[in-house]
Amino acid sequence: MDIKIDPIKCIACCACELACGYHWDDAMSPITSSIIVYRTREKKNYFGLMLKTEENLVLARPEGIEIQRIGEVQEGVEADPSAKPIMLRDACDMCDGVDGPLCVRFCPTGALYL
Amino acid sequence: MGNLTNETILIVDLASGETYKEDIDEEFYESHIGGVRINLALFEKYQEEDPIILGTGLLTGTLVPGSALGIVTAKSPQTGKVCHAPICIYGGMELKYAGFDFVVIKGISPNPVYLWLHDEVADINDAVDLMGKDSWATTDELRKSLGEDIIQVLNIGPAGERQSDLAQIILNYWATGDRWGFGKLLGQKNVKAIALRGMGIFDLEDEEGFVDACADLFKAFKDEPSLSGKKGIIDIAAAMGEDITDWLSPIIHRHSADYNCPYPINTFVKYNEDPTILKETDVAETGFYLTDIYGLLEFKKMGLSAEDSCRMLEACAREGINAVAAADLLRKTGKTALNDLKQAVSGLTGPIESPEDSVFSPWSPKQPLFVDFGLPDDGSRNSEWWVRRQAVAYLFGIHPIFILMAPMLTEEKLINAVNLGTGLNITADTVDEAIKKVCG
Numbered sequence: 001m002d003i004k005i006d007p008i009k010c011i012a013c014c015a016c017e018l019a020c021g022y023h024w025d026d027a028m029s030p031i032t033s034s035i036i037v038y039r040t041r042e043k044k045n046y047f048g049l050m051l052k053t054e055e056n057l058v059l060a061r062p063e064g065i066e067i068q069r070i071g072e073v074q075e076g077v078e079a080d081p082s083a084k085p086i087m088l089r090d091a092c093d094m095c096d097g098v099d100g101p102l103c104v105r106f107c108p109t110g111a112l113y114l
Numbered sequence: 115m116g117n118l119t120n121e122t123i124l125i126v127d128l129a130s131g132e133t134y135k136e137d138i139d140e141e142f143y144e145s146h147i148g149g150v151r152i153n154l155a156l157f158e159k160y161q162e163e164d165p166i167i168l169g170t171g172l173l174t175g176t177l178v179p180g181s182a183l184g185i186v187t188a189k190s191p192q193t194g195k196v197c198h199a200p201i202c203i204y205g206g207m208e209l210k211y212a213g214f215d216f217v218v219i220k221g222i223s224p225n226p227v228y229l230w231l232h233d234e235v236a237d238i239n240d241a242v243d244l245m246g247k248d249s250w251a252t253t254d255e256l257r258k259s260l261g262e263d264i265i266q267v268l269n270i271g272p273a274g275e276r277q278s279d280l281a282q283i284i285l286n287y288w289a290t291g292d293r294w295g296f297g298k299l300l301g302q303k304n305v306k307a308i309a310l311r312g313m314g315i316f317d318l319e320d321e322e323g324f325v326d327a328c329a330d331l332f333k334a335f336k337d338e339p340s341l342s343g344k345k346g347i348i349d350i351a352a353a354m355g356e357d358i359t360d361w362l363s364p365i366i367h368r369h370s371a372d373y374n375c376p377y378p379i380n381t382f383v384k385y386n387e388d389p390t391i392l393k394e395t396d397v398a399e400t401g402f403y404l405t406d407i408y409g410l411l412e413f414k415k416m417g418l419s420a421e422d423s424c425r426m427l428e429a430c431a432r433e434g435i436n437a438v439a440a441a442d443l444l445r446k447t448g449k450t451a452l453n454d455l456k457q458a459v460s461g462l463t464g465p466i467e468s469p470e471d472s473v474f475s476p477w478s479p480k481q482p483l484f485v486d487f488g489l490p491d492d493g494s495r496n497s498e499w500w501v502r503r504q505a506v507a508y509l510f511g512i513h514p515i516f517i518l519m520a521p522m523l524t525e526e527k528l529i530n531a532v533n534l535g536t537g538l539n540i541t542a543d544t545v546d547e548a549i550k551k552v553c554g
């Protein structure tokens with residue numbers, strides 16, 4: 001099972017990145033999160049989310065959800081700036097062992113759900 | 115790096131072109147807490163060199179809801195007093211993640227420069243090619259040359275360069291809560307911009323305790339019935355007694371949030387393409403991000419349409435001027451046509467009315483939003499309550515508007531979060547002392 005995403009509900013608050021970063025590092029940092037808020041088109045107010053799972057890269061953009069198989073990720077996705085490119089990050093493990101996925105718990109809008 | 119902090123002050127000496135770092139020790143945090151209190155201490159220490167201080171709170175950039183705030187402290191050219199302006203969206207957190215809790219910018223650079231603060235490195239770079247550019251072009255240019263589109267760019271437009279009293283520090287393309295003319299100070303120092311980007315990581319003393327405390331605060335916000343369904347600038351205006359729904363709704367695109375704020379305080383409007391289009395188009399500049407409620411309301415009061423008001427806010431942000439002061443001066447010109455008003459923006463000069471006597475920016479509404487906080491209905495205690503709420507926000511690094519709608523962010527809870535996260539022993543008495551010192 002993967003996290004589900006409703007990109008239209010997202011408000012780009014980045015709480016999910018921080019929560020996921022905590023899951024991986026036990027610290028406050030968004031640099032290792034398996035989920036990234038995609039916010040490079042600021043003047044257009046165009047934003048969405050990228051989630052790395054074991055098998056897929058899930059692109060949740062206002063247009064809808066697009067799933068790319070890891071290994072077949074199209075050019076351009078990795079070029080999106082982030083502290084560490086998403087393909088180098090750990091895949092979401094649904095917060096293995098923790099009481100409920102942290103990103104879902106901290107998402108204020110219901111953009112992330114199970 | 116320490117718990118919830120880099121433990122670092124960056125000193126930028128513009129006259130010599132040198133930068134160096136100083137450590138902050140635990141005792142200093144324990145007595146001063148952080149945020150605006152440390153900004154003020156640094157201002158006082160370096161006041162002979164007309165410093166501009168940038169700072170963050172111990173909770174800036176953390177999972178505590180509303181942790182978006184960075185603070186600029188300097189002597190306001192408008193009021194002649196030491197004042198504090200908020201830097202929100204992703205600007206406050208990026209400063210901290212860039213590796214600097216505080217930055218002292220002192221002296222005057224002999225040539226135009228910009229500061230590039232990234233991954234604990236501070237560069238002073240030549241800005242000759244940026245001079246004369248408006249804030250939008252400056253941000254575009256710096257992001258292109260530095261290679262990342264999410265670099266945060268505090269900058270001045272042409273107004274700051276010509277040292278106008280109206281000059282505002284802009285964050286990327288958008289208005290900030292700088293109502294103090296701090297853009298003029300950067301212009302005087304020959305600093306066109308401060309670019310920020312970082313990959314910081316902040317340890318926690320009691321990891322689970324801190325995150326559980328954040329989750330509880332977060333849940334309390336989500337469960338607050340008065341906040342249910344509220345979003346964006348329209349609902350904030352409604353709470354202030356201004357009904358702008360019919361006026362603004364036709365051009366609204368989406369609402370979005372400052373860093374880790376569960377309420378989307380800002381609203382994006384589109385007037386260069388259909389606002390209902392959510393997918394990406396080829397239109398590069400689609401509209402404007404509304405971050406200044408009073409600026410919007412001032413242009414509305416002039417009788418402008420929502421679209422023209424937002425276009426005026428864009429013109430002010432590009433020029434790098436405070437929209438509230440600009441609207442006030444423009445009203446006095448008697449001009450009403452959009453093009454005449456836009457053209458007048460670049461030539462505006464004072465006198466402007468000084469914002470009243472608080473040291474905190476009046477960008478934040480002087481009242482509770484959505485929730486009554488147990489205050490009397492007649493508003494008789496709003497002013498004193500607001501100053502305390504702002505002081506707390508600026509001390510810990512919480513968004514100064516968000517804190518007006520978040521009664522769960524009590525002083526006790528924030529102190530608890532800081533102590534869990536850092537292992538410090540901050541007390542309510544220390545908070546009182548810090549606030550007393552900051553409020554004078």
Ligand code: SF4
Pocket residue numbers: 003019020023033034035091092093094095096101102103104
């Ligand atoms: S479920 Fe856990 S690991 Fe997966 S994206 Fe969310 S926070 Fe990260």
Ligand code: SF4
Pocket residue numbers: 009010011012013014015016017037049103106107108109110111112
């Ligand atoms: S926490 Fe939710 S609303 Fe915030 S950025 Fe993540 S998905 Fe979007």
